[in-house]
Structures are given as C-alpha cells and as structure tokens.
Amino acid sequence: MSVALPTRRDEAWRYSDLEAVASVWPVAAADVIDVPAGTQVSRVIVQDAATDAVAIRDYRVILREGATATFHVLNTGGQLGRVTIDVTCHEGSHFELGAAMLGGGAQTLEIVTTLNHIEPNSTSNQVVRSVLGGRATGSYLGKVAVARHAQKTDASQSVKAMLLTRTATANAKPELEIYADDVKCAHGATVGELDANALFYLASRGIAPAEAKALLLRAFIGSVFEGIADDAERARVEAAAQGALERMLDSSLSQREREGVRSAKPSGKGEGDL
C-alpha cells in the first residue's frame, strides 16, 4: 500500500473526497482474508459511521482453488464512506458481492472492487444498487482483470443508481481488462430517477408520496441482501438500509409534498356525506 496521499490521477480515487481522505491518512492496512481451497466465507459489512466521520475500509481477499467468498455491503455512513475489496481468484473459485450505497446531504460514498481472475474457471458476480439524495456522490468502480490463461472466467457486474435529487451524482465505472479469449464478462449500469407513472399509480391507490417513494426504493434495492444466510443478520442489515432510506426521503421531500403530507386530513366532513 502506498503511503503517499492519493490524488485524482489515481483511477481508484478519481471521484473521492480527497480532503476527507487527507484527514485520516495514512489509513490502516487492508484486512486480509485468505480463503483456503474448497471452503467458504461470508462477510457482512455495515458502514454506518457518523455523518462527520471518515470511514475507509479495505479488504484483500484471496480465494484459493474452489473457494467462495460472499460479501454483503451496506455503505451509508460518513462524510466519506469508502469500501474497497481487492479479490484474487484462483482456479474454480467464486466471489459474490451484494451492495447498496445509500447517501444524502454532502456525503461521498464509494465502493471500489478489483477482481483479479488469475486462473481458469473462476467466477464473480457483483450487484450494486445506489440511492442518492441531497448533493451526495455515490461511485462504484469495478475493475475486472482476466489473466491470459484464465480461460472460462465468468464475471458479471450489475450496477444501478437512483437519484432522488437533481444535485446528487452517481458514477458507475465498470473497467474490463481481458487477456484471455474464452471468457464471459457482462456488465450493465443504469442511472435513473423514480418512475413518475409508478408514483402516480401508487398515489391513486391512496399511498402518500413519502410511502410510495419508500416502497419503490425498497423494491429497487430489492434482492441485494437476500443472500445473507443468517436471518437475524439479514434483518439487521435490511432494517439499517430501511432506516437510511427513510432519513434520505425525509430530507428530500419537496416543499409541495410536505404540504401535501401536512394537509393529509382534509378538513371537515366525513365519508357519510358523499
């Protein structure tokens, strides 16, 4: 790990909040997880640092022959919240990532992954969903490097971001570096807003704007955390995600919607009069 403070020229730091980085530099060495051949590990990372904190967490994962690692990441806290995962895949190993970045205010959230497929028949699957409000920036940088002899590598990345405000920013950058000729590397990235038609449909059935948005956003994040094997842990992460969404929605509701919510009880007469 380099001791020098990173700059924007470093691809992996291009969209970061370097002032925030400087305040905690140098950061601790990466957490190394060496997974023996044929075994499995799973990690659930909930990064929910205080809003004024800087949280940088680095992981280095080595997957020996036939090993599997499953990571679930909820990245939602901090002025800067950054999670990096550098994975080395040996023969027949598999890496799975389900991640959500939920941020508002002036937060910068980042997930940076590097998948080094260095031997044949290894696979990886990454699903990242971001919901960003305020002036927040959420970035996913996902590099997949396939070595010359790492044939039959199958690596996929699905990255989607939802912007709640016009001032939020999402960066999605899949980066493929492929030297083998018999591989599958699928990647897809979308950035969008909540569907106005769906919001009106929900409203026409009596669901208030804030609830309608929460429902659509829950659906958007959807299955990201479904793979968490431990029920209690999954419930904990989903509740944390839910809480983060509610806080964001609270602060991103437009003035008109607030007024709408306030006047939810039309004054006066009841149903009987209709």
Added chain:
Amino acid sequence: MLKITDLHAEIDGKEILKGLSLTVKAGEIHAIMGPNGAGKSTLGYVLGGRPGYEVTAGSVTFGTLDLLALAPHERAAAGLFLGFQYPVEIPGVSNVQFLRESLNAQRRGRDEKPLSGAEFLKLARAQADALSMDQEMLKRPVNVGFSGGEKKRNEMVQMGIINPMLAILDETDSGLDIDALRVVGDGINRIMRKPDKAVILITHYQRLLDYVAPDFVHVLAGGRIVRSGGPELALELEREGYAGVAA
C-alpha cells in the same frame, strides 16, 4: 356525489377540457363515450390528480370536498378510485404488498384500524376468486408480465379490495376478450352497483355497456359534453358513429 362545473384543463399549455360539466349522483352509472382525442382519458387523470394536468378554470366537488384541492392519495382516501387504461408495472413490489399498503394507507387516512396480514389475505383471496384471478398472481410483482386482460382484471381486484365510493374506469374494456369482458363487467356490477356508490365508465365501445348497463350516456367531444341521454344513446352512437351524433 360528484359535481363537475365548467372544467377547463390543459397539458403542456394545450387546452384539452374546455368547459366540461357533469353531475353524478349516488346509485348512478354514467358512460362517457367519444372519439379519440376528445379528452376522455384527460378527464379521468384530472379527477385522479395526475401531475402535469393543470386545471385552469372550473370546480369539482366530491361529496362536500373540493376535489381539486386534494393530493391524489387524499382523493383515494376520500373514496375515489381511478381504473387505469394502462395499469403500471411495478417490479419488485408484490401485488399483495401493494394492495395491503393501499388499503391500509386509505384506512389510516380515514382514521380506521389497518387490517392485519391474515385479515387482508382473506379479503384479497375472496376478491381474486370473484374475478377468476389466479391466487398466484397476488404474489407476483404488480402487473409485471401480466397480459392486457390480466392487468384489467387486477384493476378490478384492487377496486374490490379498496371498495371505493366512486370509480372512474378508463377504458377498462380495452384489451379484453369476450370472457374477460363478462368477468370484468360482473365485477363492476358486484362491487359498484349499489345505492351509495357511483361509476363513471370511460369507453369507446358499446360492448362493455352490454354487461354494465349505464343510467346515463354522455358524448365527450372537443373537451366538452356535447350530448347526454339514456342507454339508447350508446346504441345510436354504435349505429351512426360519433360524426353524426356529436355534430
């Protein structure tokens, strides 16, 4: 129950409704027919409160409420149901979850107790059965992968669960085959043909009116009601087309 007076509405600065007036009383079913582009769907959306549809003049009272002053979800809670011509697909949200949230949101708006999961499921199953909808479809994401007919049937299941005072059904008959048309027609009669309820059926064709007999038929053309009559007017329209009748 509903009184629309001299309603003018526009989309993107283009006036679509140009002085529409209509009164609907409890116990009545009104059919609104008219050529393409007459403003039929616009009327439905304006009453439902769809963003982008701007009312420039006129008034709409629903019971004692000023309908136009309410947000769309408040209109629903007040007892108005808008059946969509093109029901929206919502991936990731199951029908059951959607319907339960809808019903309970409305009940909360009326200071009623929300239904428990079990109570709600019982109600949803009964409505799905009554409309010959496969129970499995309750678990599927809202309208995702549904055929045109299944979407319309789903609208009726929603209407049955929500049990509104006034239903505005926008071309609920489009995309239905003969059998589905009968099922949907029966649904409208069963749920809404009651002394304290009312329906506005927006439709192009007479055929739905074979199943749901209207008390009044109106011809909407050029953003206004140009003619009103009894059920016989629909038959006349079917025979002679809008050109003759609306002229």
